[in-house]
Amino acid sequence: MASRFPEGNQLQLRPRKGHDMKWSCDKHGEPIKFYCKKHKIPICHPCATKDHSQKPCELDDIEDVIFERRRQLDEKRPKFQGLHKQLEALSTKIKTVSTSGSTHLRTINNNIQDSYHDKIESVGEKENRMIRVINEEADEEIRLVNEKREKRIKDCNTERENERQIIKDKEAKLLADAKKISEVVSKKIKDLTDKNQHVINTVKNIESTITRINQHDETLVNEAPQVLASIDENLSLNVHQDVSVCLDRIQSEVERVEFVEGEVGGEYCGRIGGYIGKWELVKSIHIPSVVNNPCVNCLVSDDEICVRDVGNNGMYITNINTQHTEKVIDEGVWITSCALIDSNVIVCGKETGDRTGDRLNGCITLYDRQWSVIRDISIPRNRGSNGVYVDVDRDGMIIAAQFDQSNIYVINPADDKIVNTITMQGKKVWDEIQALSSGDIVVKTGDDEFTVISRSGEEKAVIHCDEWYGPQCRVDKLTDTLYIAYWDGARNTIAVDQASRDGIIQARRIVEYEQSDRTNWVSPCIVTPTGNFIGCDGDKLLIYKKTYIL
Template identity: 70%
Template sequence: MASKFLTKEKGNAKLHTRKGHDMTWSCDKHGEPITFYCKQHKIPICHKCGTKAHQKPCELDDIEDVIFERRGNLEEKQPLIEETKLLLQKVESKINAVSSSSRKHLQTVNDKLQETFKDKLKDVKEREVNLIRVINEEADEEIRKINEKREKRIKDCNIDIEKEQTTIKERETKLLADTKTISDVVTKKINDLTNKNQHALNIMKNIESTITRINQHDETLVNEAPQVLASIDENLSLNVHQDVSVCLDRVQNKVDKVKFVEGEVGGEYYCRIDWYIGKWELVKSIHIPSFVDKPWVYGLISDDEICVEDGKNDMYITCISTEHTQKVIDGVSNMHFTSCAPIDSNVIVCGKRKWDSKGDRLDGAWTYMDEDITLYDRQWKMIRDISISRNEGGNSVYVDVDRDGMILAAQTYQSSIYVINPDDGKIVNTITMQGKKVLGEVQALSSGDIVVQTGLNKYTVISRSGEEKVVIHCDEWVESKCRVDKLTDTLYITYRVAGKTYAVDQVSRDGIIMARRIVEYVESDRPFCFSPCLVTPSGNLVVCDRRKLLLYKKKFSL
């Protein structure tokens, strides 16, 4: 490899100027001047390199010739370089021109682009504003409607709640008035007993004072002692202390029976003060219009509405509070109702007795038909008919509603009681009595048990499995009808006493007669069979003398 020779100042070998150029050049390896150019290896070398490392096949040229040749080659290129330089300079000018023009044009394009997209962004923004305005307007309208709907619902809710609160407060006020009335009766009785006892005590104190006085003088003692002794015997014979004590026990016993009772009947809540044995007073007489021919009362559909059927099998509803009677169903000649009960505030179930006319039968007998039960809404539009198995001999189907809202249905002269789902009319259970047959109405107790009329004067309480729990019977109930108080499970038995006089007995579900003849009334001369004594959920009794409905209310008495 070639390098520059060392200078004189360094004190080294003397430098030789080469011809053809002004450079001093030496071999890096040997420090000698460059003299050759090896074409094979394409490197400049010194003499020693040429004699030692670059012999054949290497081809060596004199370094001066190589330098001259290459300088000539370079000089030959100079015009081309100059020409190229001129061309490049022109291109540079063009570059600058194109660059300037392009820059200006692109700037124009860019300005146009920015202006266009600025307009588009403005349009989009305006559309956004418009859309948001529309959305807000729609949302505001929806919110207005929602708020309006909410306000209406809140208002309706407030009205409903206020009505409920008013009803609750009215019920509370009434019950508190009832308890106060009872309390006043008890207080008056206790005050009377207290006065009676105090009067007797004062008499005893006066007698003691008299005895003390007459004992002070023998003459007074002899003269007045017989009268004092007679007074003592007279007052002691009255047994005031015993009478007062017995009366207090009776008061305590009657007060202890006072209870607050509550429950649901036909889907409605009822409550009252009851369980005590009181005095039933006639508080209202409701005239039955003359167009209701041969009236027969067979059930309640609410605390205020009584179902009445006439001799033409038309059904009427009499409102206790308004005393208004209105026809709701036109009767047919081959069907009449046997019983009814509310399932809830919207639906009523009715039991029927239906038969076909003598028809083609040669023996002239009646043929009894299906469709024994019908569900009605409160406008007395039929919802559906329900049929149970029609057995030979059965001609009437009686119904009631149990505590779970299920229909209880039974056919006379049969032993089966059907539990029916009112939603679909399907029988969900069949209860079979052992050794007994249905002879009249079936009624549900709040306990889940069922009261079944199994004789003219017999009522059997059975469990849901058909097991007999108690038979309620009285020889005086020769011709009787029974109704159950749904809140207390108390039975009210209506029966003929003598002639046209009827009475009602109060009986517990265990068969204990709690009170005899709590209500007595005389039927009018208007014909038809007698009606049962109905028990309203509020605890009132309603009987029918064939011309009037008589409403009785129980009053606490001692």
């Protein structure tokens, strides 16, 4: 197709023949005559004269261009043909290489697949082996866990069954004690009933005899003296009054019987109490001679008694059941008192020789049940003795007091802090202090005097007896009953009186025994939570049990 260019000088072109005359300009319909080198297009004569006559257009005869192009193509043909042959050969080679490569790569692919199929199978087998091992280990762990679980459940069942059995045994004992009391009451009632019935029968016989002898004068005269004597004899017995008084006493004694329960040393306890009864010796346990001058101190459990050697201040534990005595604290530590905080911790009051500083250090010590020291607790120090007495109240707080001082400190054993200070008015601590379940405190305030004070320090009762010499008081933690052991010089024995927390002496000499020459110290008497009464004569621990009497 010819193109239009700016008008200018017209070139004179000489047309030639010999090329395709059918080739014509699309614009002018004229045959193609020239070739514009600048625009690289074939053109007709009108195009040449009108659009391509100005420089820089340079025109060639179209035939010359055609001939030149043919010549150039002809020159390239051998090379092209050679290239064509090369390309055909290359195509053949490509096909051969492609086929060979495909075959080889298929072989490689197959080898890869075969190899990795084996590896995958190996991994699968390894996985299966590992899963088997894991399952076996898991099964073993599950078996061990199940065994552990079953053992723990079995141990739990055993422990709970033991607890249940202990509770059942305690219940059975209490029921047996109640039954014994009931049997005593029933027997006494039966005796009184029989006695009363005997009198009733006697009265009926007398009435029948009177009716009979009244029917005949002769019989009346002869038998009346004997009948009258029998009436006087039976009336003089005053059976009605005796039986009535006895019944009143039985009723009063029965009403005193009660079931008492509570916590002692953090453990629940219960028993039948309230009555005076009679203490009977059921067992005596020899104290080994290694304990020079034995004195009962306190309970560690219902069966374990702390025995202090007054001579060298060593502390021993005697088991009531096994009758075995073992030293737990070496000589030289003056233990004034001790008490259970709970089933695991014991608090001890001590006396030390250190009289310096404003604190009493080492006078209160916490021990575990193996009698290893847990820690010391200090309280303010005042002048005088460094002896400290301790006990544990109903709330698990330690109460502590220094000898010859009026202050009693209430200490929280959880953090050793003093939470309250009780100050007695006009009196000082002479010896031991005892906490009551009511919250009150019994304090020895004189050689033969014990004072019950409230938490505010108010005096509530004073317990005193002129016959007491060197008295030692211990409180029954379940009933708040006081038991005062003392030396009875008139009878040359150790006697024990029973008193209430309101200061009334309820019974004298409920227990009495001779003291051996092995000691010159009055040992306190202790009532265990289950009701055993324990005294010490210097050679033996004396175990008493209380029976109900009417």
